[in-house]
Amino acid sequence: MSKLQLNTFTLGIVAVIILGIIIGLEYIFPHGSGGTLLLTLTFWIALVQGTVAVAAAGDATNSKWIGPLKKELLAFHPLILFMAFLFLFLGLKMDVFPWFENQNRWLNTPFFLTRNFVLLVISYFLARFYAKATLRNSPNKGNLAVLYLFFFVFSESLVAFDWVMSLEYPWVSTLFGGIFFMESFYAGLAIAALIAAYYVKNGIEDQTVMTKVLRDTATFTFGFSLAWAGLFYSQFLVIWYGNLPEETSYLVRRMHYSPYDILFYLSIFLLFIAPFVGLISKRAKVIPNWVRMIALVVLAGVFIERILFILPDASMNVFSAILETVLMGFLLLLFFVNRERVMGYAGTERSDR
Amino acid sequence: MNEQFVFGEKHEFLQKLKDLVKGGISPKKINVFTPYPVHEVEEILKVPTSPLRFFTLLGALSGLFFGAWFTAWTSLDWPLIGGGKPIVSVPAFVIVTFELTILFGGVISFLGFLILSKLPSPKRIGTPVEHGNQFVIEIQSEGK
């Protein structure tokens, strides 16, 4: 891993290069590029914001369980700014939205781009202030955590309503925003579980503390699998029961047509059945390899679900999608490995641990 | 006659318990009375996990299967199309099944608790054993 250690400047350059490559792919493979870009945007924004949200939730409630992982979780926050700029390039692919021809007061290109960009930038700055405050253990951290969480909910809800729900315009589901920010939090928890499992397995950090963190993150992941199932079911039941043609089109397309139906049932399995059954026993929650696998299953589930949301409405290019996912994964890994440098807080008091 | 040690403070009580176990008294012969649950006792006396979980699992599973079977069977017994929904509409029946899982799970767990703790105990209702806020160690002597 040491060869991935970079200084902040090089890190920035690498980020810009990756940004350039992803945008370049949109031009090299123009067919299906809108869908691919949306997939990359909606999946990675969930992870990047979710991890910060998990840390912030810990501080907002004054709970100690997430303390040892805070620095790791906050390592990804600069990528919120990255995602904001990547989002701007969606502006060149607006024809992916069905309302592009017929714009109205809320759904028109300039307002759409501005509000989402501004929200993401504000989220970035709040995440940054919050990260600084919490790593210095300043008394403001609770308030900044709450402020960040406000904008987290706000921006993720708009990701849901503007970026994804409007693909099915004029279809409406009021729960869609809730599903997205809850899934983002869920993904953040899965990443926390991954990091904790990695630490326990490789004997990094205080083992008694880390085992407890592992058990707690696994427990939360278990709990959130139930929460996800509850929200998914709430949306499904209302649409299924009402049987209104203007609403059921969304579900029918995803449940009764191949290949989407495979993705539909697969996402339920990955996001609910596997983590629920896999993490229900007390022993399972502290086995690093098992928890790591379940966490990866959850992340795969979120990815599959994003494909499921987007693909029926906007075609994707498989090669670009794979390449973009690998590049983004690499970028996150880089930021994780360089977390000390990223936040420039080498030598912070480890009083939370 | 059973030997009894009575303590006012938790740490004294735990220390004596540790000493007794180290001294070779079998944990099976030691009974302990506390005003509130003291988790250290379970570690010192090496108490295994309570078997209550089997009652809970039994209850929850029976609720799950009963709920699923009952909703489906009654719908098929006199099939009526309600609201254009299928006769056996799984999304709707999930709710009743879920509630029955919890109902049976909770009630059977509670009954399991009563059975395992041997409560209510008519002997103890008639003449209550009061230890108050004290921690008591009772050692069963040889030959009941």
Place this chain on the structure above:
Amino acid sequence: MKSIEYNEQLERDVLAALSKPSPWYWVALVVCALLFVTGLSLWLYQILKGMGVSGLNNPVGWGTYITDFVFWVGIAHSGTLISAILFLFRAKFRNAFNRSAEAMTVFAVMTAGLFPLIHLGRTWFFYWLFPYPNQRGLWVNFKSPLVWDVFAVSTYFTISLIFWYTGLVPDIAIVRRYATGFRKKIYSIFSLGWTGSLRQWWHYNRLYVFLAAFATPLVISVHSVVSWDFAMSIIPGWHTTIFAPYFVAGAIFSGTGMVITLVVPMRKIFRLEKLITINHFEKIAQTLLFTSLIVTYSYIVEFGLAFYGHHQFEAAHFTYRLLGDYQVLYWIMLFGNSLLPLTLFVRKLRRSIVYLFIVSIFVNIGMWLERFVIIVTSLAKDFDPYAWGLYKPSVVEIGITLGSFGMFFMFFLIFVKVLPVLSVTEIKEEAAHE
């Protein structure tokens, strides 16, 4: 202070509340009992004269009674939140509230459970709601949200009762020790002969954890099922996917308000200031604020998305809520539920018991009005203008509503004199860990 002295002082402080009641207590109890009896008489009047004595009509066939039902089920939820969910999250502040909150849950569910019976009109046919074998071979319609309600609320009542009772057993054993004569016999029976032996605590701990683990998804499912009474329809304002989490958050919000309304006077009257501190209240206030924010989010999303698509009926409906016949109720609701709780961001206000009490009253009113507004406005003005019509509660409905409040407070007053209002055993356990 040695722990045994602390424990004995704690017991004396809490059990002092069980002593001979003051005259004011009797006055309060009589007032509540009178309200309750008035409500019952009005119900009897309704059974004899028919549902026409209520204001229910066509199109508004659901009005005050359903509002009361949803309101009381909602109140019940925060009790389970405080007992079960905060237990699983290991939040220590719950010990100051959980016994009263659990009692509140049981009484609120009992009160709520009366309303489907009241609303039936022909109350004597209530047993048709339950699936029992009969000579006509009929079964209930498991596809109906009303039947889901039957199962959800029955399960909720049973599990809440078991949870409350389980928590009480060691505390009843404490009261047994102080009681004499006939009372001692009663407490001995209800404490089941509890001795506090290792075996008993061993199984008890697991039971408590399992009950808390069951109660948590249960409480979320119950109010989701209640919300689906509305969401399963297709009328604007009711048919929306956010109802389940929105109602659950609203329930916890209104229930937390009721906890504050009950505990503030109780604490003062029984001089429990040392055990229920301002820090505890601050935590409860934060819960109130948090759930208020979720409710506000739901209002914004519902309203915003109503004007988002081509759905003219949804847009017209929300305009009606804001500017139509019931707008005054709607604005009071917004004030009590969304605006006033925002002031709890100010730390000084969070820590003022008087201010919290005032806010909690507004929350109770606001949440009752919210249920009323949702139910009545959607029924009063749905798709077909020919079928529009207004609704006003009649004297009978108002009387029965007040009677339900009388019943709830009456049960709570009786509870306060018969059982310890704080979970003494858990407070002792927490104190020993410090």
